[in-house]
Amino acid sequence: MRNLSKSKLIAFRQCPKRLWLEIHRPELREDSAATQASFAVGNTVGNIARQLYDPQGKGVLLDAQRDGFDAVFKRSAELLSSDQPIFEAGYAIEGALAFADVMLPVWEKGKKVWRMVEVKSSTGVKDYHRDDTAIQAYIARKAGVPLASIALAHIDSEWVYPGRGDYRGLLKECELTDEAFSRTDEVAEIIASAQKVAAKKAEPKIVTGDQCGTPFACGFFDYCQAQEPQAKYPVHWLPRIQSSALREYIDANPALDLRDTPDDLLNPLQQRVKLHTLSGATFFDEQGAVAELEVHTLPAYFLDFETIQFAVPIWKGTRPYQQIPFQFSLHRLGRTGKLEAQAFLDLSGNDPSRCFAEALVEVCGKSGPVYVYNAGFEGARISELAERFSRLATALRAIKERLVDLHPITKANYYHPSQCGSWSIKAVLPAIAPDLSYEELDGVQNGGMAMEAYLEAIHPDTSDERKAEIERQLLAYCGLDTFAMVRLWQFLSGRHDLKL
Numbered sequence: 001m002r003n004l005s006k007s008k009l010i011a012f013r014q015c016p017k018r019l020w021l022e023i024h025r026p027e028l029r030e031d032s033a034a035t036q037a038s039f040a041v042g043n044t045v046g047n048i049a050r051q052l053y054d055p056q057g058k059g060v061l062l063d064a065q066r067d068g069f070d071a072v073f074k075r076s077a078e079l080l081s082s083d084q085p086i087f088e089a090g091y092a093i094e095g096a097l098a099f100a101d102v103m104l105p106v107w108e109k110g111k112k113v114w115r116m117v118e119v120k121s122s123t124g125v126k127d128y129h130r131d132d133t134a135i136q137a138y139i140a141r142k143a144g145v146p147l148a149s150i151a152l153a154h155i156d157s158e159w160v161y162p163g164r165g166d167y168r169g170l171l172k173e174c175e176l177t178d179e180a181f182s183r184t185d186e187v188a189e190i191i192a193s194a195q196k197v198a199a200k201k202a203e204p205k206i207v208t209g210d211q212c213g214t215p216f217a218c219g220f221f222d223y224c225q226a227q228e229p230q231a232k233y234p235v236h237w238l239p240r241i242q243s244s245a246l247r248e249y250i251d252a253n254p255a256l257d258l259r260d261t262p263d264d265l266l267n268p269l270q271q272r273v274k275l276h277t278l279s280g281a282t283f284f285d286e287q288g289a290v291a292e293l294e295v296h297t298l299p300a301y302f303l304d305f306e307t308i309q310f311a312v313p314i315w316k317g318t319r320p321y322q323q324i325p326f327q328f329s330l331h332r333l334g335r336t337g338k339l340e341a342q343a344f345l346d347l348s349g350n351d352p353s354r355c356f357a358e359a360l361v362e363v364c365g366k367s368g369p370v371y372v373y374n375a376g377f378e379g380a381r382i383s384e385l386a387e388r389f390s391r392l393a394t395a396l397r398a399i400k401e402r403l404v405d406l407h408p409i410t411k412a413n414y415y416h417p418s419q420c421g422s423w424s425i426k427a428v429l430p431a432i433a434p435d436l437s438y439e440e441l442d443g444v445q446n447g448g449m450a451m452e453a454y455l456e457a458i459h460p461d462t463s464d465e466r467k468a469e470i471e472r473q474l475l476a477y478c479g480l481d482t483f484a485m486v487r488l489w490q491f492l493s494g495r496h497d498l499k500l
């Protein structure tokens, strides 16, 4: 029998095939950039947790990668007689092993026992965290640890960083002792079932489905999907599948093609996607689009933000995971058709928020529509800036009042088969302005890449030359976002008289 780690047991809970592949075909796994980024976030939160649970630095940090599993199991057992916090202590039983983020000695009725804390970078307790703590507690107790309690510490998204490296309050504990201790039989069953799957010679026959993205994006998805028949017109192109009848129908027919989807299960927008995707004909309600846009006169502004977020805030006055805008692009289209571009980008590494807000107020003028694509995002960021900077609040709220969202106008009036059911600006642009392309941009081509580029640019080790290159790429990317909106507006409003 092999010893399954806690992460393998959690993989089994997600999907037995995932566990089997993790063991027998690990080379097939391809973690997305988002998954890899989440590992890095977990490490950062783990480092802060060690400071918080051991402010005097008296604890012991074990390292199984460096010292080997057996050495860590032995040392972890020895340290149970000490009075020090232990980090990454390892425990093994027949068939399973686990490492505890934090072990704290506590005294109950004159006897030393231990409190275990699992640290997560999420902002709340999720179902798989409950499995995680139950498995963790089971293994530790079976291995002989006098465990008195177990808690899960997650990030408190309401906490505001006071600065000076003071992260007290960042983590919020949720007590899970009773629940974890009561699941002993269930965990034993999970381990036994996982062992049976791990011992199989052939991989389990399981088709892709909702489990592939919950609770984690599975790194074997491409492999699994390639084993399945591919729909020519995948049913996931249908927008916003909310009807339970449609969901049940799709779940019962995993390789479903749009052609086989009954019309009576589809709402009008889904029927439009089906009809125009299959026929190859574009849908364009030109009059409807013009009517929605002609109420907004020129001059008009076209605005787009880029933001960054940190699980562990680095700037005073900000919250964990707060979206902090560091860049905007703005195009101003005058009454005569004159187009002017403006931009703000702060790569200093300091909190860009105040300068961003000041620059925004300066370039947006006092009147005229401010077009955005998905107004909720820019609107929320403007509201947050108004809350933080009272002197600018009135002007910022006035800008928010002027936001006009091109996304619902596009969605209501236009669909090209090449959009494959998406109205993201990157899906719409090739249809209405094929001369513009994100793929031809050098370096930064999407929001995720913009975040990565920003982090690289503010890193102290980044050279001035590289920083200048990133600056160029970010300005080109964000500028294309707003110029794309200008062209989309022109297309929808029928203002082909303007030379843009």
Ligand code: SF4
Binding pocket: 014, 015, 016, 017, 018, 019, 021, 206, 207, 208, 209, 211, 212, 213, 218, 219, 220, 221, 222, 224
């Ligand atoms: S991609 Fe889906 S079906 Fe394949 S192993 Fe992962 S969770 Fe299981």
